[in-house]
Amino acid sequence: MEPSQLRALRPGRSAGWKYTHHVVELGTLRVPSGRLEASDPFVGLGQGLVFAVPPGDYPVAVTIADVSDAQNGSHLRETYLSVRLAEGAVARVEFLVPDGREAPESDDEYYGVPVDAGTVGFADAEAVARCMPGEATSWYDDVFATGRDDSWFALMDSGEHYVDGAANIVLPLATEGENVVLSHSGWGDGFYPVVGAYDADGTLLSVHIDLQVDEPEDDHDGDASDAGAAEDNEPAHAKPSFWNRLFGKA
Numbered sequence: 211m212e213p214s215q216l217r218a219l220r221p222g223r224s225a226g227w228k229y230t231h232h233v234v235e236l237g238t239l240r241v242p243s244g245r246l247e248a249s250d251p252f253v254g255l256g257q258g259l260v261f262a263v264p265p266g267d268y269p270v271a272v273t274i275a276d277v278s279d280a281q282n283g284s285h286l287r288e289t290y291l292s293v294r295l296a297e298g299a300v301a302r303v304e305f306l307v308p309d310g311r312e313a314p315e316s317d318d319e320y321y322g323v324p325v326d327a328g329t330v331g332f333a334d335a336e337a338v339a340r341c342m343p344g345e346a347t348s349w350y351d352d353v354f355a356t357g358r359d360d361s362w363f364a365l366m367d368s369g370e371h372y373v374d375g376a377a378n379i380v381l382p383l384a385t386e387g388e389n390v391v392l393s394h395s396g397w398g399d400g401f402y403p404v405v406g407a408y409d410a411d412g413t414l415l416s417v418h419i420d421l422q423v424d425e426p427e428d429d430h431d432g433d434a435s436d437a438g439a440a441e442d443n444e445p446a447h448a449k450p451s452f453w454n455r456l457f458g459k460a
Contacts, residue, residue, distance in 0.1 A: 396421035
């Protein structure tokens with residue numbers, strides 16, 4: 211994957227690409243363990259892909275694409291959820307291999323986040339295990355959809371929190387601000403690759419969940435990628451460009 215194909219964190223519209231972007235900062239994510247988890251937090255929090263990063267606190271942002279025909283802001287979709295780890299010039303971009311997994315045998319395979327609730331998120335994997343309620347608690351009833359203004363669903367729907375469709379939330383049992391950052395997943399449910407951007411020295415600069423919304427101008431809407439058929443967290447086959455939509459979202 212060429213660095214120019216990674217459209218994350220790039221506001222405006224680039225030559226050769228269909229959509230205009232804007233970037234919304236979502237505050238800071240605490241990753242004190244250095245184990246960054248990517249998941250659909252409403253169905254797989256604590257069971258997602260885990261990637262090794264330097265321990266620290268990192269800025270998170272969502273890149274939003276204007277997919278309207280008129281490019282007038284009337285139809286917006288999230289296209290990347292990103293964690294910035296370091297400053298630098300991007301020299302290469304590649305699919306990331308989670309801790310404890312073997313690298314795929316082919317360049318057309320990747321590990322990704324299976325999404326079944328239209329949402330993706332990043333968290334510290336060890337913080338999730340420590341700071342979420344135990345098995346006796348229903349996360350859905352007691353955390354996600356409590357009916358209060360501080361429920362996860364309410365915060366994601368509040369444009370006054372950060373932006374409608376995204377949230378930065380302190381975990382229920384956190385003692386040191388351990389948190390999760392969430393975003394709607396562009397076109398909805400599917401299977402989305404996790405990619406890393408590196409500088410020329412091999413330093414990992416950023417981690418992105420690619421929601422596969424962006425399309426080159428010469429692309430045409432067609433069949434959904436067969437990547438969406440992948441199950442669990444196994445590598446999925448993707449078309450060489452993989453800039454196509456997976457599933458429709460009403």
